[in-house]
Amino acid sequence: MASPSRVTVTQREQSMVEREVGRIYSLFAQLPPAALSFSMEIQRDSHIEYLTNGLRRLAPSFGALDASRPWLCYWIIHSLALLGEPVDAELEDNVIDFLRRCQDPSGGYGGGPGQLPHLATTYAAVNSLITLGGSRSLSSINRDKVYNFLRQMKQPSGGFRMHDGGEIDVRACYTALSVASILNILDDELAGNVGDFILSCQTYEGGIAGEPGSEAHGGYTFCGLATMILIDEADRLDLSRLIDWVVFRQGVECGFQGRANKLVDGCYSFWQGGACALLQKLRPFGLSEGGDESADSINSSLSAASNLSEQENNLESASPQVDGACQFKQAGPQSASCSVNLGNTSYNFLERRTEVGSLFNSLALQQYILLCSQLPEGGFRDKPGKSRDFYHTCYCLSGLTVCQYSWSKSADSAALPWAVVGPSSNLVESIHPLHNVVLSKYHEANEFFRKVGRDVYLQNPQSER
């Protein structure tokens, strides 16, 4: 995928979107309370029907999207998991078998059986299998081979190639390291010099570009920041400028844009909202002493960008908990092999308490997702006037969970009731924000891969589910 070139939307396009979103909001504002409450409701049954039908159609062929079938699996299965809806047993078996056939002898997963192994589809396949959970699904992943594939994609400069002969970019670094971390095979060989590559992609604006010299973009910013956390090097980024850049991407429409001077889009609810969720747990918020000269500038940009309500500001004050030099080195399950315990960074990140409330206006974003992106007949879209698709359904729902839990102090605490817009039944499952998999599924996989260890690969046991 090429990096975005800078293209600025015209004033006319921007005004059209603002007008349309404004029209929707004023229409809903005039509704009687019962009707408004219905419109604010997640149309769970319709979404489940849309998603399940999509998954059923997946097995034979997906036409133009044939090379994206592991992605379609992930977008659909993750969306269902966020809604708390299990996949039926027969369909689950079909997906596991299909993805097993996508794993190339070299170790990476292709877009379909026999297709070129690729890091993006490897990430999608692994996240899908982890989300399905159970030993049949988890043990279908040949981790030794995945490790070999990741090593093959690793470049001497530190970055990764998306596929053999493919582009070296921030997505490749993220997908490789997210997969390695969640499968408990992350080591120094994979992590070496990745931080230098990501650093070279942080731009003068503060966000992160796909490759050095390109424009900062929300998709790459999430990937770059998550990668730096996975290798325990987030402090090397200019976090102050990064926060500035990301919080100012939330617009008057209440949703996020992907980059400056572009239109709002529902999928950035996750890419930008998710980046905020990660930033919330990082310095300078976690500093307990010594101060940080950037803290004032961060606080002022936050209050300027997100017009926080009194209720939001009244979140109980934080008690900083950081042990100074080393933010993430807390107790956690041991990784099989690596000198700085890179296998623990993802787990330990979860253990960190959040020292501030939401960095963006989480209530406004939910309003955009529910009223402008949601379709009552099922599925979510980029913006009014666009059609639904599984990608936007996945990332709008992922954005919703980020909003709902953005005021919770730790990964295992419940969402605060006032943080959920609409009826309480709107609450969706929480996620591990570094991997975007449902938290309980992450824990199950973490336990499973810790037990089987790095060197033991169970030969596809068919028994337990």
Ligand SMILES: CC(C)=CCC/C(C)=C/CC/C(C)=C/COP(=O)(O)OP(=O)(O)O
């Ligand atoms: C894990 C993984 C593979 C993550 C991918 C992250 C991601 C969404 C990257 C964005 C890529 C891109 C070229 C966007 C520009 O699209 P555009 O110009 O159509 O949109 P815009 O106008 O909103 O910038």
Ligand SMILES: [Zn+2]
């Ligand atoms: Zn989008």
